[in-house]
Amino acid sequence: MSETLPSPIKVDCRGIDVFYDDKQAIFDISMPIEDRAVTAFIGPSGCGKSTFLRCMNRMNDTIEGAKVTGEIIMDGADINDPHVDPVLLRSQVGMVFQKPNPFPKSIYDNVAYGARIHGLANRKNELDEIVETSLRRASLWEEVKDRLHTPGTGLSGGQQQRLCIARAISIQPEVILMDEPCSALDPIATARIEELIDELRENYCIVIVTxxxxxxxxxSQKTAFFHLGKLIEMGETEMIFTNPDNQMTQDYITGRFG
Structure with a gap:
């Protein structure tokens, strides 16, 4: 059997520190994140997983007193460069949050919203195509195609989360960040989202906090273990779960703390 070649690096994080006023939340984290793969961030609550995830689309910029130092290289450019427009960056880096947050609009308008504001469609038939394609990719089209003009908030929790994923991919991002996307969902909805993540990684770089x-x-194919704002270990998921290098990782995996 031929070996699978490693995916090219999509996001290269170098020496990232995050401060909230005088308090340091992330300490000198460097990691490469591969394209067309899922990288999972694990660790106890409050260990910095979500804070680090939000560095990748500069969501920390929206928090008063937050400061991020270090480089995050995406497609050859440092996204922390002052010349980079965070709005444009967020069109390349989609985000799915912990709690499904559809807009108070129709299912159609939820998905069409990003394409409209980023000028991805000039005519209604182009917009229709983006909406259908995105809903199909999010495994939601068959369930909603006859009620596209009803409110997105009327869907079940799992459907709402898939709608948010459709909304994220409608703007053709290159990276999708997911911050505990299943924590508010039941086991059946969670299984659907996990299947969807597995399908989407064929076309996207996905980073998930769980x-x-x-x-x-x-x-995931790669897993990074965080503790107290530091990256303790990162590697192939199977290795992290079966034969980690670090005793702290081992202790967390086996439930001795966390």
């Missing part, structure tokens, strides 16, 4: 080690083991 409190569920089982989920990380199921969906």
């Amino acid at each position: 409190h569920s080690m089982q989920q990380a083991a199921r969906v």
